[in-house]
Amino acid sequence: MQTLEPTSKAAAGFRPRSADAADPRSPNAADQGPHLSADDQRWQLALRIAASRSLGRSQLLSDFLLYIVERSIQGRRGEITEQQIGVAVFGRAEDYNSNDDNIVRSYARKLRQRIDNYYASEGSEETLRLEIPRGGYAPTFTDHVSPPAIAEEPSRDGDPEGLEPRKGEEGDEPRSARAAGIMPSVPIIPRRAFTPGTLVVLLLGILLGVGAMQLKQSRIFVSRAEATSHTLWAELFSGNRDTFIVPSDAGLVIMQRLIDRPVPLSNYVSGTYRTKLKADDLPNAAEILKLGNRRYTSVVDLDLAAHLAQLHEVVPGRMLLRYARDLRMDDLRTGNAILIGSDESNPWIQLFGPQLQFSFHYDPNSDQPSGFVNPSPRPGESELYTTSGQEDRTFGIIAYRPNLAGTGHVLIVAGLNTAGTQAAADFLLDPSSMMPTLRRSKLADGTLQPFELLVSAGNVATNASTPHLVLERLGLPASH
Structure with a gap:
């Protein structure tokens, strides 16, 4: 299967992050315009942020930042629009519709x-502040100075603790109250009201209360199954890379059924499948195209995403819900991902087809069986697990694989139909069901090797009953 490369940048004069981007002596310096200098503090700040850990090694985020800062410094703020950014940074066509593509x-x-x-961590000492105000994309720069530390005032004579206010000092309510003969509303507790034993009991009570709260928040008391599942979720959700949750594109499925042909991943990524549909001049092409442009997805997929968001291992700000049409190849290279659906409803799964032990098989002829192919059946196993002839059954897979660069992880949760995806999701979210596989997948260093599960469940009106494990495979296919 062909591996796609990221779409090239389309705007003239824009270069992604590079060593010569800040060097006015480089051959490309003429493209930078007269207002861009390597000594410009705004440009140097942008370069530091683009190369920082806070951007999570995302080339697209770095390109986005450098594009808008470069145009702003050069006085070309008219080019800092959603349409221009989509073309220059994300490789969209010149006439793409930003209302449909966010x-x-x-x-x-x-x-x-x-x-x-960045400013809360590695950039805390920066004196120049870069912001992108909401409602636009043009950056602003402001001087940022940390508030000076308040010096402790020395004690005054006759007041060793420095608590007695000076005469005439503003806000001297206690002294004014005494002068007026008004008693303070807060009772004064004598210094020796507490005995040493009372203080010890009080402190122990506070410590026990705080300790109980911390134990509850840290979820130390978890079952063995939950502790085993923690290994999987901790690898998928980490603080040093993004995790993309990608539900299926149900609108794409509807469109494919109406035009009676599949949409290859390359056409899906580039959006040309919609342009091709216009050129074919099919009957009702306009209405079919509207369906293909709609952002439909399955309630089953959203339910899984909602459950994932509640996991204790999720790192706030690092979990991103991304519609399949908006995902980029770079996301699957630099980040973790959980792909939900099937290769028909979520074409990104097609990228990992060579790594799957159980592959999807769809036959457009309704008389022929469709299902999951088991290319190397073991004794007692079938070559095809299908719903044909047993519509009350369904199948789904759970596949844990490396991302495209081998630096992160991808989890595929997919089914032959909606009920199949639900069966796989329910099995995945049940720590007791997953524990045997996760324990067998655990390596000596504590990490997990790739694994793949085929699960089955009853199908009652497109709803899955209790799923059970059918087949298990550890590691990658031998031919991979």
């Missing part, structure tokens, strides 16, 4: 958050 808005929210993270 990739720029989505990444802008993410970029604002990462810039805040």
